[in-house]
Amino acid sequence: MTVRINRAVLISWFTRCALVLVCTSAPILAKAPVATGVDVLNTAEKDDSLNGTADEEQDDEVSQGWLEDFLQTLGANGEFDPDKLIDFSYLPGPFYNPEMDLGVGISAVGLYQYDPDDEVSQLSSLVINGLASTNGALGVAVANKTFINQDNQRFYLNAEVYDAPDVFYGVGYDTNHQEGSRVEFNQRIISVNPMLLQRMSPTSFVGIGFDFSYADASKINLLDSDVDTDILDDSSRSVGVNLLLNHDSRDNVLNPQSGRILEIDATFYRQYLGSKTDFDVYNALYSEYMQTGRGEDILAWQVRGRFTSGEVPWDQLSKAGGGDLLRGYTSGRYRDKQMLMSQVEYRLNLSGRHGMVFWGGAGVIADDISEFDGNKILPNGGIGYRFEVKPRVNLRLDMAWGDGDSGFYFNVNEAF
Secondary structure, rough: HHHHHHHHHHHHHHHHHHHHHHHHHHHHHHHHOOOOOOOOOEEEEEEEEHHHHHHHHHHHHHHHHHHHHHHHHHHHOOOOOOOOOOOEEEEEEEEEEOOOOEEEEEEEEEOOOOOOOOOOOOOEEEEEEEEOOOOOOOEEEEEEEEEEOOOOEEEEEEEEEEEEEEEEEOOHHHHHHHHHOOOOEEEEEHHHHHHEEEEEEEEEEEEEEEEEEEEEEEEEEEEOOOOOOOHHHOOOOEEEEEEEEEEEOOOOOOOOEEEEEEEEEEEOOHHOOOOOOEEEEEEEEEEEEEEEEOOEEEEEEEEEEEEEEEEOHHHHHHHEEEEEEOOOOOOOEEEEOEEEEEEEEEEOOOOOEEEEEEEEHHHHHHHHHHHOHHOOEEEEEEEEEEEEEEEEEEEEEEEEOOOOOOEEEEOOOOOO
């Protein structure tokens, strides 16, 4: 559902980011020398030329000042103010799509220091994304990362509340891959996942957390599909305990430029904890980041898997697609019990606070790991624009393509 919301909000952001890029580049372009075929200018022409140049330079300064003032107003100045409790940037904008009609979305990106005397921990972050539309779609998501006690402890919190359109193509590759299997419905979701991590060595952590998720489907519209939607009839309530172990040598959690992370976590959902069914979810992750020979460019790659067992509810099935996993596929379209994917991304650093990314990837889904099929691989690729709103915090706008699917994505921080 989050990705459907992203696609709704983000097309309007494409124009905004392009405007910022053009405005930032405009003064440079205006100052470029202009070739002329006239070898001799009379005094009056020279004076006019000088006056014109002065006027152009003044206009450039006004334009640059306007842009900086605008960014300062939003707080997106690429800097961090330690005197503020939380140094926020605000990025609002309207959007429109057929599912949600006309609406407005806003992202608030905040950085802060948990302990001002802590010179080891990186800056903590708080990202809040919200939206509202004329057809009643509402949503807010919170992602918080707090670094404590010389980075010996880390506290992560992810939470979301949404009431918005979603899609369902059944379960499994065969039905998911057929365009005629599309079913539209309205999903209400509430989820909260806090986790506390304790450092065990210079590059390793163990963590324990709690996961609560509730999902309900309504206004199910089959369109021309004959997909069985009985699985959507029952609301889902999943309550579990989350355990994590990782090796993390990344130089920065939000936007790594070097290092790697190897992480395994497992969540055990049980009825005696309040879950409707008993099931398990296992996540495995390996990501690596390295600087190339070209300035500050980064080559990043990742292998990621999500595996489930037991009586898995429809909203907890593994999904390939969305703003982070196989961009280019609609979130909610490809879902099954097991998922494995990989992606590689080149992050090109441009002048100022601008950047571009290029990536490719592939993934598979199946009911069982033994059923992963090389003939049912989901390829993807895309291009993206980056703008640094705070130190090591990027606004990202991606356009991605998959097999018969595509999408725009707006978000804060990198996909991985």
